[in-house]
Amino acid sequence: MKGIRGRYGQMKVLETELDSTVKLLDTTIFNKDNFYNALGRQQDFIIRPLLGPQKIRVNPVNNSLYIIESTNNKQHFTNSEDVYEHLLKHEFTKKNYVIQTVPANNQSVLHYHRFTLHRISSSSNWKVVHHSITGGNELGKIRHALPFLKFNKVVRNAANLLGNYYLACNTIVIEILQNKMGETWITDTILHERNSKWSQFHSLYSCKALRSYIPHTELCTKESLGKFLQSLRQVVLKPCVGQQGKGIVKVTKLDDNTFEIHENKQIININDFAKLYDYIHNHYLSKNDYIVQQFIVIGKIDDRLFDVRVMSQLDETEWIITGVLVKVATKGFFISNRASQLLTLEEALIWSNSKISFDKCVSLINEICGKASVVLEKNCKGITIIGFDIAIDSNGALWIIEGNYAPSTAMFYKFKYNEMYETIYKYINKNKKRFSPHSD
Known part of the structure; x- marks a missing residue:
């Protein structure tokens, strides 16, 4: 069906077989x-x-x-x-x-339930991996969390219908409206494709061995932003689909009523959480779907943050690491997309006085990125290269920030030791020949 990815096509698909106890707009x-x-x-x-x-x-x-x-x-x-x-x-x-x-009598709206469903691959079953409720008071939310089991069946049915039409989508968000009379509507469905950070988070989180390396993450709403700032003080907001660090914002809770917003080099302060959310919504959330994520206090070199770019590539049936270098952020920036310097991992660990040894760091990078590559390949059939951004925090712990399925190789070409660039392109060309429709 043409336009299946859009709201109109998705609602038309759901009209065919959806449980009649739930209505559609x-x-x-x-x-x-x-x-x-x-x-x-x-x-x-x-x-x-x-x-x-x-x-x-x-x-x-x-x-x-x-x-x-x-x-x-x-x-x-x-x-x-x-x-x-x-x-x-x-x-x-x-x-x-x-x-x-x-819906008629919309003044009686009680809650909006938002369900995220994820499957490991197109042949796997859908599972509810996240559920949140907006609207109403806290007591009401507890009372009306009871229909969860009923909604669980409904949203899995909806995900099955949509997933059958769009096999490459493995993460779906479904919003359900519940009113005081017990009536329910599916009000929205959002397909998160493989390049969505929300989808990638759930793919990686499905592997228990990787969970301790993944920052705490949720879809950004007024409720989730408030909860994160209450417990973490510093968070980062990222568009679900974006490149080169565009639209990424750091929010810091300075005290109970003062918040700092940092994007690129621009910093502004806002008093009052309601005003903060209005600003975030008007400038960011109204334009793109966002995640809110635990901000990792990354190590520094000369007061500049840095992270590690790791290139993982498919060699026949095995994922191997073909390149590792460190990107040092421009001073005043909290992300390294605008790198002011490229270093070897060993140089970065020495110059930052990191609490992790070089040998242990290399071992962990190989282990983490190897497992993550296998998981993401199941979720994104056909990928042969992933560029991981790995953070090393001030305590020497490693974190998976993101995996990029179309990573730039330019930084490896410009790097002073560009033997890695040659290795990377060796496997790029090998995989092109291997997966070419004209290959034997």
């Missing part, structure tokens, strides 16, 4: 006719892009008053033509959108 493609039909029903509706977290709420109060609520503002209009033009000119940032009708 009436979903149509946004166009002029569908928009005016929705206005004519005099019922709230939501406009979303086919893909992405943006949400625009339209409230047609009557034939002469229309309220539009979006990320940045709330506006009133007196005629439908102005509403339509406003959406096209000032709200829409993507090519295609859908219209979704808000």
Whole structure:
């Protein structure tokens, strides 16, 4: 089905066999006719892009008053033509959108349940690996966590239906609305493909031997951000899909009511958590799905942070390490994507006065990246190279920050000891020949 990855196609798939006890939002493609039909029903509706977290709420109060609520503002209009033009000119940032009708009696909404389901491969069973509840008070959340077993069956059925249409997707987020009358709707489904950090986290976390090397991670919501800052003080926010460090933000809790936001070299302070979340939502979460992650206090060289890039490549049926070097961040940056210097691992450990020995570090890198490569290959069939970013914290412990399936080799070419570059390209060419459709 064309557009299966988007909200419209996914809802159409779910209409076929979904459990009748759970309802779906009436979903149509946004166009002029569908928009005016929705206005004519005099019922709230939501406009979303086919893909992405943006949400625009339209409230047609009557034939002469229309309220539009979006990320940045709330506006009133007196005629439908102005509403339509406003959406096209000032709200829409993507090519295609859908219209979704808000359930009747939406004032009785009790909670939104958000389930993440993951499977190791397209032939594996789906498992609920994360569940969160938003809305309502804490007592209400405890009471209404009871339908979890019922929802577990529903979301696994939905994941099976969607997973059969998109075999390469192994992580799905499903949002369910629950109202005070006991009615439930599936309000959204998001497919996290292999390049999603949320999907990769669950792939790696499925291996018990790797869990102690993985930073604590959740999807970023108001609740998860508050919980992380309460217990960790420093967190990092990352777009689920992104490259070269774009959009990565560090948030530090300075005291009970003061927070520091650090992106690139820019640092701003915000008083009050509600204002912090509004800023984060308006600048980041409304544009992309994000994870919130434990911030690792990384070792430093001359007051500059550093991490290790490890190249892991497939050699026939075995993963081997073909390159290891250290990226030293530019001063003032908390990530090393803008490296000011490249070093050998041995040089970095000596110059940073690291608490881990070179031999032990090499041994752990080989062990961790070897196991992680095997796990990720199951989840991402066809990959032959992974560029791991490994952090060494101030206590000498190692952490898997990320695995990149299309890693740049430029840093190895520029490195003063570029024998590793030759080795890397030897295996790139070997795998090209091996997996070429014209090879014997």
